[in-house]
Amino acid sequence: MTSLAAELSRIAGEAFAAEGLAESFGRVAASDRPDLAQFQCNGALAAAKAAKANPRAIAEKIAVRLKAEPIFAKVEIAGPGFLNLNLADAALSARAAALATDDTLGAPGTGTGKTVVIDFGGPNVAKPMHVGHLRSSIIGDCLQRLYRANGWKVVSDVHLGDWGLQMGQLISEVEIEGVAPVYFDPNVVGPYSDDSPVSMDDLEILYPRASAACKADPARLEAARRATVDLQAGRAGYRALWRHFVKVSERGLEREFAALGVKFDLWNGESSVDALIPPMLDDLKTRGLAEISEGALVVPVAREDDKKPMPPLILVKSEGGVLYGTTDLATVIERVRNYDPTLILYVVDHRQHGHFEQVFRAAARGDLSGKAQLEHVGYGTMNGTDGKPFKTRAGGVMKLHDLIAMAKTEAEKRLGEQGIGADFSAEERSEIARKVGIATIKFADLSNHRTTDYIFDLERFSKFEGKTGPYLQYAAVRVQSMLRKAKEQGASIGIPSVHSAEERRLILQLLSLGDMLAAAEDKRAPNMLCEYAFELAQNFSRFYNEHHVLSEPDPALRAARLGLCALVLAALTWVLDLLGIEVPERM
RNA sequence: GCACCCGUAGCUCAGCUGGAUAGAGUGUCGCCCUCCGAAGGCGAAGGUCGCAGGUUCGAAUCCUGCCGGGUGCGCCA
Known part of the structure; x- marks a missing residue:
């Protein structure tokens, strides 16, 4: 059913049209002054401005027409030309009766026939979820519920962080610890055990250790980068070990999301588009959209009218690894191919706005997004009562x-x-x-x-x-x-x-x-x-x-x-x- | 340095495609339970909407400058 305000807007719009004015001036909304009226229409003021006429005179003409409509119990002109409207109780009662039998409770059906992909949650493999993931998860979940209610076909994707440098950091850390040497033995190419050599608890210790070591020691970071490249290049032992990381992590994450009451249609990740990356790179190179710059393969996305420096989107690092911008771009291609959505929403911390601007521009330059509008739905930080980012009492990250x-x-x-x-x-x-x-x-x-x-x-x-x-x-x-x-x-x-x-x-x-x-x-x-x-x-x-x-x-x-x-x-x-x-x- | 976001009641926040007396929660002070759960309702007090200009009949809302806070700016995600 059409909304009450929409119906009133239609009626008022017809009144404006009958006076030779734009129908859009008839927009009726709930009144700002409930003490004066239930609804208001301010169109006479806007119409008067456009036509350089007297707003009050226009309002008078509209009011005469609206008074002839039985749905209104009161039509008044106030101030410079506000139209104040009240409905007849009979009309309200009829509407209420209809609403009571409407299973959708008046949902607007704005998404009928349209598909939206919503990318949210975004937890990382090997890391427990912390409060930083909370907002993405519950905002994203609310949006998927809302869009479904409004008639959209929704495809939600948790989009795991499972393919970047952090994976290389972990793999190299496992090598250093020596807990699973078989995965690093060049003479072994599998098959490997189905049982993970590391538990989620192990990962929660290994990852911070690896991360800190890489920060402190450039040689250690270099090892992590090499491991990342090898993983992405398909080295069997690394892939096998990585699959264990992912599996072990997913079990933990599923529990976390279940506790929050959040569900996803897809448990894809950055790695899901691995196979799409080489053809995408070839295509972008062939079309002259991607180029080598400072040893890296990039897509320049700066524009003449930019007011700020806009670095290119880096697709392949100088040592050969791909980044999340690369997977994000390939994921656009995948989503367009699989779902042909009219909209893709990325529910991600607003600090990543620059990243998405780069990805969206690159997608636009490559004409990769089909009919989809790409949009970063950013959000702010959750802070503690001291106004600083939320921490445990000990000052650590709160899980x-x-x-x-x-x-x-x-x-x-x-x-x-x-x-x-x-x-x-x-x-x-x-x-x-x-x-x-x-x-x-x-x-x-x-x-x-x-x-x-x-x-x-x-x-x-x-x-x-x-x-x-x-x-x-x-x-x-x-x-x-x-x-x-x-x-x-x-x-x-x-x-x-x-x-x-x-x-x-x-x-x-x-x-x-x-x-x-x-x-x-x-x-x-x-x-x-x-x-x-x-x-x-x-x-x-x-x-x-x-x-x-x-x-x-x-x-x-x-x-x-x-x-x-x-x-x-x-x-x-x-x-x-x-x-x-x-x-x-x-x- | 450049860019983006934010500055609204004591506190926490809405409102921002310009419109009438700037709202809510909380806190403070009054009323209201012989009755469906008072975890509630009614009312009062509390604001130069950061500051200064501009556009407009009209600005918390749009534009410019300044001050204060946050964030981001090439091989992390």
Whole structure:
């Protein structure tokens, strides 16, 4: 179904058109001044500016036409030419009734027939996930849920970091440690054991050791570079060892993502496009797009009008290794070939903006992206309460696993303080705490605007008061509880309609859900979902405070109000689901 | 040095394709539970929207300069 605002815009647009003005001036949106009206149209001001006419006079003409429309209960002109509009309650009620039977709750269907590839998560092989991966994972997951809700075909790809210098660092470290000499024996070409010579715990020790050694010693770094080149060139022992690294790491990562409730369609990585790289390089060289510069093969991407230096995208390093820019470019080719998407989103830390600009420009120069628009969906840093990047108390990198555990512990503490679930089983209490802990983290992260840094304050985010994940879960549980009671009492659930100011307000917000989803998609802005969910909970509380539903003596009115409660619950649960937040049965 | 992002209430943040009295949470101070879960609702106080110019009938929003903070700038990811 088309959104209410869209329908009103169409009606107003026709009024402008009938006056010989552009239809686009008819854009109607929720009013900035809810005390004055439900909706507003500011088109008369813009039209007057364009036509050098009197805005008030234009507004008068439009108002005359709009007053003839039965959908409006009020059409007023205010100030220099604002059109303030209220709807007839009958129209609102009809819309609410239609919404109550709409499984999609007014989702806009903006993605019908379109495919989007979303690249997020981006964990690295051999490294445990840390808080740096948190934002990519939960923002990316929210976007994939949102795009699906809006009708897109979504292909999500975790895009493992499994092919760069860090792999060479690890391989050379294993060689130095001497823990698996067979993989380095030039006289052995396999077959190799199916069992990994290293565990995830080993890798977590080996990688930082290798990384530090390479930083300290140029010769050690050189060995890592050589190992990288050999791995990428296909040396059998290195490939076998590397496959163990990947497999071992994936098992750990799957657990981490499961704990977060994040799923991917593809578990591809940088290495997945290995075979595509040589033909891509040949093609780019043949077409004169790639050239040798300072010993490396590069694609120049600088443009005349650049205001800043724009280094070329390096495809092959002087010693022969490929970089993540190379795999990113080849991955564009792969995704276009496999899915022909209209959009590819990269949910990656905003510090990598320059990298993506290079890749996107190179893709454009090579005409590699088909019809796809490539877009870097950047995000800011998660900081500690000191305003600096989030660290453990000891000053180290906080693992994601530990952060989730902290949030769950905090949730348990809060639930205990509130006496929630005192009579539930230990298992159920634990499960509730898990859901609340995840909600704490996700809502805190997603409610901040994506591009800005934010301060992670567990103390504040885990509160049940205010704009928090736990509060919204509680609000949803409360409505569930009421509907359960209604069912026990045998009360029938009817069709929502307007009988009071509180219901009117609630229904108006419910009818704007589709517009919010479209806007959130357009801006790739999860915080709009958070804002909506919180406002919905607030509007419900006002309604709930004012009208005692279950004790309402008029059965028809009670049924209508229960219908409204059911609709609110459906909308709230759905938006929370898009945020990746689960609502417990009870709490 | 150059480029990008940010500077909004005591604190944490929305709002930014220009529009009416700049919003929310939190904190502070008042009210409101014989009734569906008060983890709530209603109200008050709190702002030169970093500073200075400019465009406009109209600027938190667009442009320029400055100050303050963050980030990035060729073989890491």
